[in-house]
Amino acid sequence: MRLIYNFLVYVVIVLSPLIIIYRIFKRKESSKRFLEKFSINKGKRKQGKLIWFHCSSVGEFLSIVPLIQEFEKIKKINQILITTSTLSSSKIFEKYKFKKTFHQFYPLDNIHLVKNFLNYWRPSSVFFVESEIWPTMISELNKRKIKILLINARMSEKSFKRWFSIKYFGKNIFEKFDYIFPQNKETFLFFKKLGIKKIKLLGNLKFISKHDDKLKKINKKYFKNKVVLCAASTHHNEEETFANLHIKYKKKLPNLFTIIIPRHIERTSEITQMLDKKNLKFAKHSENKKDYKNCDVYIVDSYGESKSFYKISNIVFLGGSLVPKGGQNPLEALRFGCNILHGKHTFNFKDVYKMLEKEKLSSKVKSGKDLEKEALNLLNNKRNNLKKIKKLKKIGDLILKKNLNELRKVI
Numbered sequence: 001m002r003l004i005y006n007f008l009v010y011v012v013i014v015l016s017p018l019i020i021i022y023r024i025f026k027r028k029e030s031s032k033r034f035l036e037k038f039s040i041n042k043g044k045r046k047q048g049k050l051i052w053f054h055c056s057s058v059g060e061f062l063s064i065v066p067l068i069q070e071f072e073k074i075k076k077i078n079q080i081l082i083t084t085s086t087l088s089s090s091k092i093f094e095k096y097k098f099k100k101t102f103h104q105f106y107p108l109d110n111i112h113l114v115k116n117f118l119n120y121w122r123p124s125s126v127f128f129v130e131s132e133i134w135p136t137m138i139s140e141l142n143k144r145k146i147k148i149l150l151i152n153a154r155m156s157e158k159s160f161k162r163w164f165s166i167k168y169f170g171k172n173i174f175e176k177f178d179y180i181f182p183q184n185k186e187t188f189l190f191f192k193k194l195g196i197k198k199i200k201l202l203g204n205l206k207f208i209s210k211h212d213d214k215l216k217k218i219n220k221k222y223f224k225n226k227v228v229l230c231a232a233s234t235h236h237n238e239e240e241t242f243a244n245l246h247i248k249y250k251k252k253l254p255n256l257f258t259i260i261i262p263r264h265i266e267r268t269s270e271i272t273q274m275l276d277k278k279n280l281k282f283a284k285h286s287e288n289k290k291d292y293k294n295c296d297v298y299i300v301d302s303y304g305e306s307k308s309f310y311k312i313s314n315i316v317f318l319g320g321s322l323v324p325k326g327g328q329n330p331l332e333a334l335r336f337g338c339n340i341l342h343g344k345h346t347f348n349f350k351d352v353y354k355m356l357e358k359e360k361l362s363s364k365v366k367s368g369k370d371l372e373k374e375a376l377n378l379l380n381n382k383r384n385n386l387k388k389i390k391k392l393k394k395i396g397d398l399i400l401k402k403n404l405n406e407l408r409k410v411i
Contacts, residue, residue, distance in 0.1 A: 001169040005135060009110050016108070027266040030087055036105035039113040041120050043102050048078030050121060051411060054106055055129035057086040058303075059329055061093065063152060063205040064129055066400055067407065072100050077411065081121055088264070088303055095304045109134045118144065125410050130154045130183070135173050142176040147410050150180040151403065152205040153187055156326075156347055160190040171195050181406065184351040202406065203399035204351065206329050207392060222292045223312050226257040227379055230338075232306055233263045233328035234319035239271050241322060241368060243278050246296055248372065253379065257292075259309050261300040263319060263328070268301040310336040315378050317341040320348075322371075327353065330362060334392070337385055339378040341365060359388050 012019070016038075023029035036042060051071065055061045061084055071077055080101040084090060093103045107113045114137050125147040128138075131154050141148045155163070163170040174180065174196045182188040183204040191199045229249075231242040239260050246258045262271060268284065275282045275297055282297040283289050285305070292298065300309060310316055316333035318340065320326060326348030330340045340362035346353045356362040363378070365371040 001166055002135065006111075009108060009136070013108060013110060028087055028264075030090065030105075033090070033105060037107055039107040039116040039120075041104065041117070043081075043104055045121055046079050049076055049124050049411075050079040050081055051077055052081040052083070052121065052123040052126045053129065054083045054126070054132055055089070056132055057084060057089045058092050059206075060084075060129045060132075060152075061089050062329075063208070064127075065096065066208045067205070067403065068098065068101055070400075070404055071407075071411070072098060074411070081123065091303045106134075109136045111136055111140070114140050118146075125149075127151050127407070128177075131159065133173060138173055138176050147178050148176065149407070149410060150174075150177050151407070153180050153182045153191070154184075154348075155182075155187045155190045157186075157190075160193070163190075163194060167194060178410070179406070181403070186350065200406070202402045203395070205399060205403065206331055206349075206352065207396040208400045209331075209335055209393055209396050223257060226255050227253050228257050228259060228313045229315050229317075229375065229379065230259040230261065230309055230313035230333075231317045232261040232310075232319060232333065234260060234317075235263055235323050235325050236267070236270075238319050238322050240274055241371065242317070243275055243280055243297065244368075245372060245375065246280065247278065249376065249379075250296070252376070256379075257295070258297045259300065259313065260297060261306050261309065265301045265303065268299060271299060307332060307336070310338055313338050315339045315341060315375060317371075317375075321345045322365075330356060331392070334361060334385070335389060337389065339363075339385075341371070341375060341378070343371075359391075361385055361388055 020029055020034050024031045053064055055064060061082065068080060071080060077100065082093060082101055082103045083106040085106050090103055107117045118140060123146060126141055128150050130152050138148065171194055174194060178198065180191060180196060180199045181202045182191060182199060185201065188199060188201045231238065239262065242258055242260060246256060249256050260271065262268065272282060280296040281294050282299060283292055283295045285298065285300045285302055310333045316338040318328045318330045318333065320328050321343030324345045327342060327346035329349060330342065331352065334340055340356065342353065342362060342364055344364060344366050353362060357364065363374050365374050
């Protein structure tokens with residue numbers, strides 16, 4: 001199994017020039033920083049203790065921001081390295097003004113690149129986030145006796161079945177972690193069934209609220225006296241659903257204003273073409289216009305600004321859930337008192353949505369007609385969720401405390 005994996009990694013490396021050119025063309029890769037993925041390191045390694053967090057993309061990175069903020073206060077930690085795999089996550093990272101923390105792109109999982117990366121950065125402890133499992137890197141860290149943890153670990157039923165089918169290989173990799181902290185009971189049980197013993201349930205880091213987030217100011221006067229419907233982290237086909245919704249609702253709610261925040265901003269031109277065909281007037285956030293009087297749809301075509309728009313929205317729909325992508329994290333929007341809507345495909349946040357539905361903090365829609373009915377109902381009758389939101393904040397504070405206590409033991 002390991003030989004097959006290593007062979008596939010070499011195939012990726014051979015094809016990588018073509019892959020990277022394509023991704024740069026599609027605005028999914030940095031033309032200036034792609035060499036970091038081949039372990040050509042641009043950052044400077046300072047003297048002293050360096051700890052390393054690796055996460056896949058935006059959601060995973062945002063979930064560890066409260067941990068980073070706390071670890072930056074610890075004097076014996078000289079540097080914190082953050083690696084991610086996506087361009088969008090690097091752009092979000094830039095919006096945080098960390099003092100000790102810097103960002104690199106994660107290298108390809110080839111033994112030569114991995115060794116070069118570790119020889120340069122020399123981390124004292126490593127924290128992989130959620131479902132980031134890279135066999136070559138994990139094995140090399142284990143050989144060097146560097147402490148390695150899997151935090152906020154997440155395993156879907158589909159992933160479990162895949163790991164269970166190669167149980168010996170999977171167990172061999174997972175046992176190399178010094179400890180695994182699952183984010184929910186389902187993941188905890190899956191690891192148990194794989195025969196992993198060093199596991200402890202600490203709760204989902206995504207319940208933690210980031211206390212000192214600075215929202216980028218948007219001029220509220222442009223949205224004054226508007227009924228704001230926000231569709232966030234949307235994927236292909238979901239934007240069209242809300243364009244149709246806007247057309248239908250406009251007759252009943254003439255002051256309706258729809259905000260679309262696509263999951264991938266490189267899809268903006270695709271969205272504007274669709275809106276043009278429907279004769280909907282739109283504006284892009286990057287245009288920085290001074291008047292939105294005749295605007296139907298507002299497209300947020302920049303990263304890291306969702307929360308500013310949650311603050312002015314009556315309803316927030318979380319994308320990736322009308323289409324089978326697994327949904328997006330609803331907790332940020334909820335903290336601003338928004339009414340939450342989502343589709344039926346929420347397997348990436350199963351425990352979160354289950355809790356919100358139980359507390360009547362979110363509503364699931366199964367079809368376009370269902371969405372029309374539920375959204376109109378919420379636009380006319382906004383819930384008061386403040387007491388329940390405070391309860392969630394307390395849960396988040398407890399989860400942060402538990403994780404910090406465990407991670408400090410390693411550091």
